[in-house]
Amino acid sequence: MLLNARAVAILLAVCIATITTAFLSLTEGVSQMALLVAFMLAFGSSYLLTFITLEFFIFREINRIYEVLNKLREQEYAFTDEGAGPSSNPLKRINQEIYSYASDKQREIEELKRMAAFRREFLADVSHELKTPIFAAQGYIYTLLDGAVKDKTVRTKFLKKAAKSLDGLDLLVQDLLTLSQLEIGQIKMHYVYFDLIRIIRDVCDQVEGKAEKKEIVLRFDANMPEQLWVWADKQRIHQVIMNLISNAIKYSKEESEEPSWVEIKVEEGRHRVKVSVSDNGRGIPQEHLNRIFERFYRVEKSRSKGSGGTGLGLAIVKHILEAHKSRVEVKSVVGEGSTFSFKLKKKKEVAAKPAEKQELIKKDE
Ligand SMILES: Nc1ncnc2c1ncn2[C@@H]1O[C@H](COP(=O)(O)OP(=O)(O)OP(=O)(O)O)[C@@H](O)[C@H]1O
Ligand SMILES: [Mg+2]
Structure with a gap:
């Protein structure tokens, strides 16, 4: 830059020194030597002062602003806000503003890109998952229409299979709906006091058949209490325990030599209750745990497609546990x-006398 700090400082210093010497020369009895010294001193000190002020407070900051703007123009966002605290120098503050504005924008852009990729992936997954049962049901129905309908045994068999595919489709759509409603916060949790142990036993009764078929022993931890009251959404917690x-x-x-088991453990803390569902199954590789x-x-x-999972x-x-301000942990x-484990809020100890307890049971039923 032609007009850099040094050039401006020299120009200003010459002006100041000339004016000072000119004024001094008006005074009587001042020697040529004294005038020269005065000129040199005035020049030197004004040069230094102007140069330092311009270089460190103005030009350096202006150059930095240019650098930042260039980086922004080249869409190179990988720089950080170097300025630690707020500065008294207005130019430095402008620079800091640009830094923080740019990094905010960068974060926004990255979030938008991530969301766009997520949407694309989600759409592909949904269509793929929907296609499978629709395709299967369509196949059975068209085979029937093409003549198989006349054969009574084939007819019933194919209709049953088509119905099963459509049931799967219904389940998938229900899950998707629940998930999207949970995500946008449309489903409000209906908190009630209920006996968690009873819910766990209900779920176990419901899945007992499945477990027996696979020769899996469903068992409770030895220290499982008879009753344990928690403050949560009963239906949703039922869903959580059922899923786990x-x-x-x-x-x-x-194919395992040792017998398979699933164990449910409930631990009572001061304010919370911890529910754990353990199994001696195939386990999950570390790199998948977060996903x-x-x-x-x-x-x-x-493989999981074979077992029908989506x-x-x-x-x-x-999502259900997040709505309960809790989270699910996995080891x-x-x-x-x-x-898999999660925590729920416990019923407050001051709570109901036995008669009131009965009331609560009735209410939440
Ligand atoms: N107890 C477990 N042991 C081993 N792997 C598990 C266990 N629980 C979950 N997984 C793995 O995590 C994946 C995601 O589980 P998730 O319950 O979300 O889906 P899914 O069971 O495949 O389908 P859906 O529950 O919707 O029917 C499963 O596909 C499975 O690979
Ligand atoms: Mg599942």
């Missing part, structure tokens, strides 16, 4: 098993 126990049954080891709570995420796509169960679990070792 179903997974534990579904992802048991395929299994994403929609449609399955560890082994092909990868929505844990996403729903996560897993491949080949050894997994433990």
Whole structure:
């Protein structure tokens, strides 16, 4: 830059020194030597002062602003806000403003890109998941229309299979709806006091058949209390426990020497209750642990497809627990098993006398 700090400082220093010397020369009795010294001193000090002021407070900051603007123009956002605290120099403050504005924008752009990729992926997953049962049902119905309808045994068999595919489709759409409603906060949690142990036992009764078929022992931890009251949405917590126990049954080891089991443990803390569902199933590799709570995420796509999973169960679990200001934790070792756990708020101790308790049971039923 032609007009840099040094050039401006020299120009100003010459002016100041000339004016000072000119004034001094008007005074009588001042020697030529004194005038020269005065000129040199005035020049030197004004040069230094002007140069330092311009270079460190103005030109350096202006150059930095240019650098930032150039980086922004080249869409190179990988710079950080170097300025620590707010500065008294207005130019430095402008620079800091540009830095923080640019990094905010960068974050926004990255978030938008991530969302766009997520939407694309989600759309592809939904269409793929919807296509499978529709395609199957369509196949059976067209085969019937093409003449198979005349054969009574084939007719019933195909209609049953078509109905099963459509049931699967219905389940998938229901899960998707629940998930999207949970995400936009449309589903409000209906908090009630209820006996968690009873819900766990209900779920176990419901899945007992499935467990027996796979020769899996469903058991409770030895210290499981008879009753334990919690403050939560009863239906949704039922859904959470159902999803976790179903997974534990579904992802048991395929061919295992040792007997398979699923254990439910309930631990009572001061304010919260911890529920854990453990299994000695196939386990989840470490690199998948963070992702299994994403929609449609399955560890082994092909294998879990065979067991009918769509990868929505844990996403729903996560959202329900987040709405309860809780979260689901998972520990897993491949080949050894997994433990999923979460906490719920306990019923306050001051609570109801036995008569009132009965009231509550009735109410939440
Ligand atoms: N207890 C478990 N043991 C081993 N793997 C598990 C266990 N629970 C979940 N997983 C893995 O996490 C993935 C995601 O589970 P999630 O419940 O979300 O989906 P899904 O069971 O495949 O389908 P859905 O629950 O919607 O029917 C599963 O596909 C499975 O690979
Ligand atoms: Mg599941």
